[in-house]
Amino acid sequence: MRLHHDAHHRGYVDKLNAVLEPYPAWHGLTVEALLRRIDEVPEPIRATVRNQGGGHANHHFFWKILGGYGAKAPSADLAAAIDREFGSFEQFKAKFEAAGVAHFGSGWAFLVARPQRNFALEILTLPNQESVLTLPEPAPGLLICDLWEHAYYLRYQNRRSAWLHAFWDIVDWDVVGDRFDGIRAGRTQL
Numbered sequence: 001m002r003l004h005h006d007a008h009h010r011g012y013v014d015k016l017n018a019v020l021e022p023y024p025a026w027h028g029l030t031v032e033a034l035l036r037r038i039d040e041v042p043e044p045i046r047a048t049v050r051n052q053g054g055g056h057a058n059h060h061f062f063w064k065i066l067g068g069y070g071a072k073a074p075s076a077d078l079a080a081a082i083d084r085e086f087g088s089f090e091q092f093k094a095k096f097e098a099a100g101v102a103h104f105g106s107g108w109a110f111l112v113a114r115p116q117r118n119f120a121l122e123i124l125t126l127p128n129q130e131s132v133l134t135l136p137e138p139a140p141g142l143l144i145c146d147l148w149e150h151a152y153y154l155r156y157q158n159r160r161s162a163w164l165h166a167f168w169d170i171v172d173w174d175v176v177g178d179r180f181d182g183i184r185a186g187r188t189q190l
């Protein structure tokens with residue numbers, strides 16, 4: 001995790017800052033604002049901003065929902081929403097792991113809420129460093145898991161399924177529940 005944070009995540013931040021350096025009009029924005037306005041970013045740097053900015057945003061989100069001392073399972077409204085959508089917490093976890101294993105190549109697995117469907121929950125995966133912030137339909141994220149090999153290769157080698165299974169030990173469900181409350185209150189957040 002230290003290498004992942006200090007080397008991999010840092011690489012995205014450094015490269016994003018470097019590509020934006022000659023574009024002062026785009027300084028001072030949060031990465032969330034930058035990605036939401038990706039279609040306005042100057043064409044010569046747009047793809048790099050999307051990749052490096054997405055890498056920063058996804059890792060920022062990822063670190064936020066991790067923690068060794070938080071709740072080990074969802075509670076209250078989030079627990080009810082998970083049961084409603086997936087049958088049970090156990091079935092949700094199995095479906096999330098299966099989606100992550102089935103995703104081809106690098107990317108991320110997400111649990112998102114769909115505001116346009118009464119905040120129904122949905123599991124989705126996105127390739128490379130695509131962010132939920134640039135999806136055409138709003139899909140604020142509650143949970144995110146890194147599917148890049150750098151996230152698991154040191155400990156689990158090629159066994160992505162083992163990483164996805166162990167991932168539940170480090171999710172802080174208090175944070176995930178707070179995100180669900182905030183999203184439903186209209187506070188979209190990275």
Ligand code: MN
Binds near residue numbers: 004059148
């Ligand atoms: Mn990563």
